[in-house]
Amino acid sequence: MYCFQCQETAKNTGCTIKGMCGKPEETANLQDLLIFVLRGIAVYGEGLKDLGQPDRSNDDFVLQGLFATITNANWDDARFEGMIEEGLKRRDALKTKFHEAYKAKHGKEFSDPLHDAATWRGPSSSFTEKAKTVGILATENEDVRSLREFLIIGLKGVAAYAEHAAILGFRKPEIDEFMLEALASTTKDLSVDDMVGMVMKAGEVAVTTMALLDEANTSSYGHPEVTHVNIGVGTNPGILISGHDLKDMDELLKQTEGTGVDVYTHGEMLPANYYPVFKKYKHLIGNYGGSWWHQNPEFEAFNGPILLTTNCLVPLKKDNTYLGRLYTTGVVGYEGATHILDRPTGGAKDFSAMIAQAKKCAPPTELEKGAIVGGFAHHQVMALADKVVEAVKSGAVKRFVVMAGCDGRQKSREYYTQVAEALPEDTIILTAGCAKYRYNKLNLGDIGGIPRVLDAGQCNDSYSLAVIALKLKEVFGLDDINKLPVSYDIAWYEQKAVAVLLALLFLGVKGIRLGPTLPGFLSPNVAKVVIEKFGLKPIGTVQDDIAAMMTGQ
Template structure:
């Protein structure tokens, strides 16, 4: 059977409607279909684990970790390796089969829980279980909104798991929610409630990862990060997994190889634990979408710990290494050992044979304004607000991307009045963190909290300011939200903010294609969700 494609989970989906031939991200139809099948069998596994819990039986951590990794593998720009995804389908079916034997009853289990087939039939099945298998547009929209939120949540939970942190309640919810997405009796009202509940667990998941990161590496601190290069060969590490970085730093110590961060790994520069490594150099390059030109110039190997991977050019493809949920056919994938450690010796050996990186830029950028650091400056910040030196905070967190319309965010940042402060997290920062926007009484006008999951820090800061000013509603604070989105981790951040009661969020550069007109109307009417227009008009609307 011919592989048919329909994918609209990212902001850059074709025509703002859906990719049907090949993904704008570079994903091929057969890969998209296999990802659909992986989500389907993960829902089936989750229906079984949810039934087991209902029967009072426990579910092992390994199964929880399998569910989160499966979802993570299907995030935009994470895994393009058909064989690796198909192998996870097989692993999931085997795990489900073993768990089925422990059930007291199989009555009323959904078809996804009962389906089991040989690998030769995967492609045929994949065609029938994609997004469009849900015919009702509004039900489909709510199901996919929940699914994409769960994918983002799973990514954050997976990083926490890597550092030994687990939360059974979060895992049980993820699996219960996946099982509910198979239930055709769920009404629109039921599914809307599930969307909002996903936001609640989004907050919990980001808090779990924040605790894991700070326990392992200390609280982020204000840091000047070098943008230039050194004279040694280097390894460029990108993605979000701090545990992978830690292992790489340990294994490269004393080898004469420097480690540079890229993209969403930049905030690793803010953690005290990593600063002890003298060979931990600066940040190289910009956001994920510029990697094709920047990776050419780096000369050394590049290690992808998570998304965002752009299909590499042949000229540097042999220098790409992947690990975790990431993968690309033809690139070396590094699997963990039984104890969870990873051997990066092949990456290091290659680095030693490479020229030092070519310098792209010089100078420094400042970051490290996670919640603990900002709250340490709370008196100074509150005084600036009370004196009128700071009139407004603008949350410009989220994702960067390659669409020309995203130039809006750089222009918006430059057009903001000098008495406004930008709070940011995620790779959206690359649109304005290097613009030199100055400070207000020593407080930088761009406060970078870190990775996309560190949007949690921005929520903590907002809630603390609400408390300090004695307000009963977070929306009464002098804070506005102008958030850029690209993929599914931004979706869980959005749902988390909605759970916290934040309203009137501007989302751009476009609203998600997976929101049907009716679902979009509910979000607009109940939460004030809106899109962006022109810089001039949006400055008037948001800032006044």
């Protein structure tokens, strides 16, 4: 085992015995083998495209395979073994098609050597041993390894967002084509410049993908609106839904309507409360608890069933009381939890068992009272553009600080709460993702009616923050996004945050502070390139960073 894809990786170097996330070595190795198989699929997919016979039959599988390996998504080894076996079958079908196409075009058999990912075919009994040989350290050169993993980790984030959009019926072929191109590139001996170029192209595709998901979400459920979200509880039994998948949210609300079962959001599902289509449901009570890493005690206290729609499921403690109430769906898996199958073509997922169980459960135990405000995605903020611009021109607002990204367990993340508390009263925080839980319940007030924390939504809604910045650049007549009174103080944890970072770098944003640490997957040489080219920097002390940000540094 060697894994360094999340921010909490051991010693900011790599987990070697067990993941800091709780991932066992066996699961980590199977995830490596699944990525290895996806690379083999990509080799033949790219080859068929070059032969003029592109094959799109594996696009969904590639997205889901990458997504399943994201931190805290799937803990079920049997599911990974099944995906690996299916992936090998898909790869071998592509292999046959490729060889036939090559012979038809060239009049001879294809005989060039190919990467092991395109040729290895062991029985399922050999998965465990093969998995030990195909991980990160199989690439010996530290800098090549760093660039390849930077790309693959970014691809995992892009795949997650692309999968959410695809579920709502929104696709762009250039996204799927890039996934194959990028995966195939990791089987080749490319120059450093070519590898850096591929990483930056991932940033471009990340922008395209987040824009597509924004279109998918808003076309399906309306533009987020400014909303005060209840954080208390009702008196009915409830179902708690966590993760990011709005289609699952939609179907759950429809199926629970009129049943006497309430619905609550948790973690990254909080922004569902901002969408007009969901706000019409009276039994959507509000948000329960905080960010993902609090879920052990919060899931215990909720009393009713819990539905995990995407990543952010942490291992259950041995003395837990909620495994029998835990349901997974989509790419999520956990041994002992009930898995809700994918929706049939043209149909919906079946949540009836969960609803029946909920009716027998006690109402949620109240954790807190009050409300939190959100819904400041780009459409809503631009509706307030005149007010925002006037506040800047009058000096009422001196600076915007983008504090989007992820939350996490480490004590060092208290930095973000302390920054929010210590920022001058003439600053506004722009946020998205679960990083907001570090400060969205603080009483930071407003500036002329504009709340000092503007929450755009989920981590994928970081796209909204980029759109807002680009629009403000136009409004102020600037020729460079970096001339705006905007500073970036980003928290990261997992692979979707890496996709967002790549998107910001592609858009030309410079001087981003990233914490609590710079990624462990950046070798010293690769980190030096990123720092010199984009001004990426680690966070420092609260006082020093605020002083620097307020002067545009």
